[in-house]
Amino acid sequence: xxxxxxxxxxxxxxxxxxxxxxxxxxxxxxxxxxxxxxxxxxxxxxxxxxxxxxxxxxxxxxxxxxxxxxxxxxxxxxxxxxxxxxxxxxxxxxxxxxxxxxxxxxxxxxxxxxxxxxxxxxxxxxxxxxxxxxxxxxxxxxxxxxxxxxxxxxxxxxxxxxxxxxxxxxxxxxxxxxxxxxxxxxxxxxxxxxxxxxxxxxxxxxxxxxxxxxx
Amino acid sequence: xxxxxxxxxxxxxxxxxxxxxxxxxxxxxxxxxxxxxxxxxxxxxxxxxxxxxxxxxxxxxxxxxxxxxxxxxxxxxxxxxxxxxxxxxxxxxxxxxxxxxxxxxxxxxxxxxxxxxxxxxxxxxxxxxxxxxxxxxxxxxxxxxxxxxxxxxxxxxxxxxxxxxxxxxxxxxxxxxxxxxxxxxxxxxxxxxxxxxxxxxxxxxxxxxxxxxxxxxxxxxxxxxxxxxxxxxxxxxxxxxxxxxxxxxxxxxxxxxxxxxxxxxxxxxxxxxxxxxxxxxxxxxxxxxx
Numbered sequence: 001x002x003x004x005x006x007x008x009x010x011x012x013x014x015x016x017x018x019x020x021x022x023x024x025x026x027x028x029x030x031x032x033x034x035x036x037x038x039x040x041x042x043x044x045x046x047x048x049x050x051x052x053x054x055x056x057x058x059x060x061x062x063x064x065x066x067x068x069x070x071x072x073x074x075x076x077x078x079x080x081x082x083x084x085x086x087x088x089x090x091x092x093x094x095x096x097x098x099x100x101x102x103x104x105x106x107x108x109x110x111x112x113x114x115x116x117x118x119x120x121x122x123x124x125x126x127x128x129x130x131x132x133x134x135x136x137x138x139x140x141x142x143x144x145x146x147x148x149x150x151x152x153x154x155x156x157x158x159x160x161x162x163x164x165x166x167x168x169x170x171x172x173x174x175x176x177x178x179x180x181x182x183x184x185x186x187x188x189x190x191x192x193x194x195x196x197x198x199x200x201x202x203x204x205x206x207x208x209x210x211x212x213x214x215x
Numbered sequence: 216x217x218x219x220x221x222x223x224x225x226x227x228x229x230x231x232x233x234x235x236x237x238x239x240x241x242x243x244x245x246x247x248x249x250x251x252x253x254x255x256x257x258x259x260x261x262x263x264x265x266x267x268x269x270x271x272x273x274x275x276x277x278x279x280x281x282x283x284x285x286x287x288x289x290x291x292x293x294x295x296x297x298x299x300x301x302x303x304x305x306x307x308x309x310x311x312x313x314x315x316x317x318x319x320x321x322x323x324x325x326x327x328x329x330x331x332x333x334x335x336x337x338x339x340x341x342x343x344x345x346x347x348x349x350x351x352x353x354x355x356x357x358x359x360x361x362x363x364x365x366x367x368x369x370x371x372x373x374x375x376x377x378x379x380x381x382x383x384x385x386x387x388x389x390x391x392x393x394x395x396x397x398x399x400x401x402x403x404x405x406x407x408x409x410x411x412x413x414x415x416x417x418x419x420x421x422x423x424x425x426x427x428x429x430x431x432x433x434x435x436x437x438x439x440x441x442x443x444x445x446x447x448x449x450x451x452x453x454x455x456x457x458x459x460x461x462x463x464x465x466x467x468x469x470x471x472x473x474x475x476x477x478x479x480x481x482x483x484x485x486x487x488x489x490x491x492x493x494x495x496x497x498x499x500x501x502x503x504x505x
Contacts, residue, residue: 041224041502054502056223065359071304072293089293092286094231094240095303101360102501103223107231109286136286201501205359 003062003081004143004158005182005210006169007192008055012176015040015053022171023057026144028127031112035104035141036168052215055177057168058083058104058141059201059209066096066105075138081182081210082143092136101205105140108133143179144168159188182210226426226497228433229361233493239284241493244351245486246277247310251347252377253384254317258341260398262389267321269384270340273347274314281307302357306350313343348377361496362423363430368416369492375412376485379405383455383478386469395468399459402477406456413447425503430495439491447491451484 015038023029023036036057043050060083067075067083074089075096085096097105111133113120120128133139144166151157151164158164159180169177180189189212192198198212217225232240250272257265282288297304320336327333352370359365379402386398417434420427434443455477462469469477 037222039222039224039501040220056501068300069303071297071301071307072290073297074293089290091288091290091293093284093303094237095301097231098229099358099360101498103227103498109236199505202499202504204504 001079001183002181003183003210004060004148005081005180005189005212006057006143006166007178007189007198007212007214009174009176009178009192009196010052010054010213010215012174013053013055014174014176015051016173018171018173019055019168019177022167023141026167027131028124028133029139030108030124030133031114033106033108033139035106035139054201054213055168056102056104056201057211058143059102059207059211060141060143062208062210063206065099065101065205065207069095069099071095078145080148082145082148083140084142084145085138085140087134087137087139090134090137092138094138096138101202101207102209105138107138108135110135223498223501225500226429227500228494229496229498233490233496236284236286237493239280241490243277243280243284244355244493245489246272246280247347247351248373248377248485248489249380249384249482250277251313251344252374252379252381254313254344254381255341255348256378256381256385257389258337258344260385260389260393262385262392263321263324265385265388266317266324268388269344269381270314270317270321273310273344274317278310278314281310302350302354306347306354309343309346309350313340313347316340316343348374355492358496360498362425362427362499363420364492364496366416366420368412368419372409372412372416372488375405375409376488379409380478380481380485383474383481387471387474387478390471390474395474396463399463399469402481403456403459403463406452406459410452426497426499430497433495433497434491439495442487443491446487447484450480451487455480455484 017038020034020036020038036055038053038055040051040053043052060081064077064083067077071093072089072091074086077083092107094107097107114124147166148158148164151161156164162170165179169179178188178192180187182189184190192214193212196214198214200209200212217227231237250269253265253269257269285291294304294307298308316336316339320333320340323330323333323336349370352373355364356366356369382398382402385393417431421431433439458473458477
């Protein structure tokens, strides 16, 4: 069984924020909505200080608390492990957002304009056609499942072929992000996790995220 | 208060419930607490007016708050399909059951009092009222992501406040019919239990450190301190405790005015406690275990 996952190399990440921008561009996200973020912390005391950046996104957990908590069944986990939101079923209660320990869900109240008062730009208008966002629903990273599904249909391999790989992985200039099948022991992600002791965020929550970090 | 760059690096406040549109969640939990607790106590004292008022608080006010909060209320019917997974879904079914059973019970009380029909639906509505208080406490207490909420004392405190408010309402509404001595004594015992439970809860949360301790600091010394010390402690606990103690020691049952004031104080205390609980919830740093 396929379980899509990602490995992020903290040592290679140079905090260029390209992954954040690529994600926003890929999905035409409205202002203030981020599916992919960088959080930065300092480690150590002056003068021995190290800055570490963590690219955080929906972890597509194996035991997602958001799916269990959703009262209407709008949050669901696909067979390949990707957690998605059905915006037809979503009633905007925000329960999924509350129970997520990683805070990777956003409740979109309204679709705001990037240039307030000047109307939507052509790109924003096209974006609403290609990736319509329903106001008052929960949104989050979807591992670019539309790219994965389209790529698989053409016989491409996600994580290897760019057309079938998430946008944030493609854009990373230092190749800090790797995408692949966690259930395939020979995949690049599995190899990285094993050889470089891949760690998950908040393992005590019991969510078993599909996003690992190595450093 | 965190700077934007400290988001999820330091304990981060939950903002979905209890602020903005999430105030409706606070109100729905508060109305459920007050209404269901009052219904339970009113059943015990056989107070028809109190039963009616508490049924209306849940059926009208609590459900209205839920409807106002849901951005797509027409999809709420789907909640009936997921009682096995979601506390919110279970709560919706329990609340709807309470409204239905309570309505039949009240109608039976009016049209066919003392019959099996009334007693059966009275029991069913009572169970559902208990279920409302329980689900509210567990819906919040079951959120593992927020350490301050994920505590066994949360449903306990919900139950205590609900019953305390219930005694207050029954004493005020059925003032001439109930035994003031019994209700006053029961209320004092409940106030003592609320004090103990609150101290145990906050002390336990503070000892856990991290996000839970940050939440306690917010309640005791931070932006929520005024609401907690004035609304919960002074108005909700100290004032009613003092009035009831004086009444018992003087051997003078509370007057109607005092009973109404007591009820108002306990409602304010309980509702403010729910507000503080929701607003104080904080998430752990996502990198706290590294």
